[in-house]
Amino acid sequence: MAATKDPRPCSIADTLAVVGEKYSLLVLREVCLGNGRFDQLVRNTGAPRDILSARLRRLVEAGILTKRLYSERPQRFEYRPTQAGLELEPVLMTLKEWGDRHLRKGADLPMAVEHSCGSELVPVVTCGACGDPVRHEDLTARPQAPGWTLTGPTAA
Template sequence: MLRRTYDGQVCSIARTLEVVGERWTLLIVRDAFYGVTRFDGFLNRLPIARNVLSDRLNGLVDHGVLERVLYQDRPPRHEYRLTAKGRRLAPVLMTLMEWGDHHLAGEAGPPSVAEHNDCGGRVSTRLVCACCGRDVDRAEVTVRQVQ
């Protein structure tokens, strides 16, 4: 049986996977970035069971990635909106999209492109040194343990 948690892992990637690593979760976050806010909207875009969607939305709310906002009193209905914490996942999604476009797009090419609203240019992610501001190649990066 596969373990479902990353207990004992002192690693930010493992901790992040505890929040967004379950099946469907990143696709729900993706759709929230695309403007989907309502339960039925997520259901219409994803081939996901209602109980699984409910569980994933509740988990994202519990972790502060989404917030639940009442939009109707009777019966009570809520929208799910990205929080500031959730919006910080944009570069993660963009990097996953770039990786998929590069390695998995197939002959037809990428299914979508990310474009800058102001000029229409293609948006990409990159590694940048926080000290000198230079673009950094992955081969120039060393990850060291600090604890």
């Protein structure tokens, strides 16, 4: 998934180059849930074993997962999220929320997540500075590297 021709230097593209391949984020979902064993991952993500194997290698090398020995004799491994991996969990929660609302229309949700405050988690992406929810109209792109030419209404 190397973005060999993408003329835009872009952290979104870079991030997707690491976690944007098929199954990668589902693997992260499972690992964050604590289901970090190979065949749990096979069952729960539906990924073919060889693909899963490739994804795990990539995610470990990218510093998103670690491979941990949880039993010597017999040798058994488990994958766990690193700090960087855990910091992607909010992305998963946001994707989940979008799917809950737009694809399932809020009915028959297969899983809920409870926040420590006691309510069901409804993730809201906010501006770290002012705390307001991020809305499209409030954003202005300010390109800082060559390759960025903006023409539309959002342009700076």
